[in-house]
Amino acid sequence: MAERLHGLLARFPDADRLIAASRDLRECGLSRLDAYTPHPVAGLPEALGVRDRRVPLTALICAVLAGAGTLALQVYASLDYPFNVGGKPVVSWPAYMIVTFAMSMVGATLGALFSMLLLNGFPRPYHPLFNVAEFDAASRDGFFLCVEAADPRFDAERLNQRLKQHGADRVWEVPS
């Protein structure tokens, strides 16, 4: 191992073995784990100990702020330039609800999209995993598990064995 290692990457034949391996390694105390799958796999985030509710939370906060802001703007505009139409109240709040609703939907949409992108660290054009040519299969039919060398309990020899025990087809060393 002349060059520095990013970690070990293992390919599994199916999702079930990937979940089992992730759970086991996590229970062994490894924390810098990530799995790569061609589609969302139920149970995998739990096996990896991923618990993150920030995306829906951001969406909710953005929706409330956008809605409240829009309503406030409409009320302010009506008071700033009072305009009598057919004797209706100056602050006709029921009529303001449609724009308020539309803008809170925009808030939630942009909140969800951008929090997803930013929390995932995008845009990120380079990543060491792309150095493994076979990693392309993650977006086709491959199930991968990566253990990063930065993990305090990282031990390449033992991990290699352990991953193979769990049914990994192949294990690569990922140069960093």
Add this chain to the structure above:
Amino acid sequence: MSAGDDGLVPDLGRGALTDRVRATVLGRRTPRAWFLALGLATLVSLLFLLGVVYVLSVGVGAFGLNIPVAWGFPIINTIWWIGIAHAGTLISAVLWLTRQDWRASISRSAEAMAMFAIVLAGSYPLLHLGRPWLAYYLLPYPNLMDLWPQWRSPLVWDFFAIASYLLFTASFLYLSLLPDLASLRDGARRRFQQLFYGVLALGWRNSARHWARYEQAHRVLAVIAAPIVVSVTGTISLDLAVSIVPGFHFTIFPPYFVAGALYSGFATVAIIAIILRGLFGFRDLITRAHLNRLGIMMLCFVLVVDYAYLQEIFTAFYTGEAFYRGVYFDRWTGPYAPYYWGMILCNVVLAQGLWFRRLRESVPGLLSLAVIADIGMWLERFQIVITSTHKDYMPSAWDTVRPTAWDWLTYAGSIGVFFVLLLLFIRLMPSVSMHDMRALLHRRREGGHG
């Protein structure tokens, strides 16, 4: 459940499916039919350009508009296009929430359809402004004139509804494209393609963390989509229903507009699904079972539309108001009667063909029913917008307008623009959502809970 027993899931593995769809984008060979279709659509779209340039240079008088019929074709077309967009949102979001597996293979093309339909829907009100370069007056921005938009006006609601729908649809389309863009990047072997899709994929690595956040964001957007499907066309219908015009002032308008929107939208999705089957040989991805489902959705919404027609007639006569009855006698026998009876022929008589499974499952059968649906819905929007205003409460103001050649050219041209955008999309982007299909195969085949 064993795989494919209902004909909705292709008999392919995850890898083979990905390769199939990727080949339509990354492959060097473009089907000859695609070039032919694009050439034809481009020629037709030039009419739109011509119409826009002409209208901008001489003014909206080029269209068949007057007072009292101030809206005419631009607003008819806006309502028609935005309605078509709605089915895209319903398929990709509401059917996803209700776990309808059959949506997976048509959701991408439906989302793209929604996107382009909204762009066209939005372009007509701008054109209709007469001075489109002043469109920013609709935005609440600090200005020296001390002006604010009139927040009580349905026209301002309309602007916000369409603008927010455009933002929503663009975000939703990009979100669901993101994992597929990564898939294209990984499959690309030519430098240009690797760069193009690599930049667009933003570094997506299919990590479980990415997917977890992706699913959360997708769920948020899908939940938002449900009220959006109902509210955008509903808001547009308020442009009409809030005004005191006989033939506009009906409480049934919002649901009536939404049902009609979804009817024409599902029809357009069916047309696009048939085009994809023919162009890329997606007969195993978009099967007859899918066409059947689309036909059932059309049937379901056209029945609501037919009910609304009856209900409108009932309301007009039950009010006992001479002007409301007058609108109906005028629709049946007046100068626009051919449009009314054309609408009845398409949406009430011919649409009943959707009851027959054999017609829904046959390609020529469903294609003709879908074209009939789109024509019928356009005629419906025509009779709503034109016949109501041309005879309002002020007999001295009654007037009849005839559509001009520019009306027809611009309308036909916009259909050309739609197909140009759509054809470019299906060549440059995966027209079937690969990750959705992989998840579906996983769920069905391996009994997984993907």
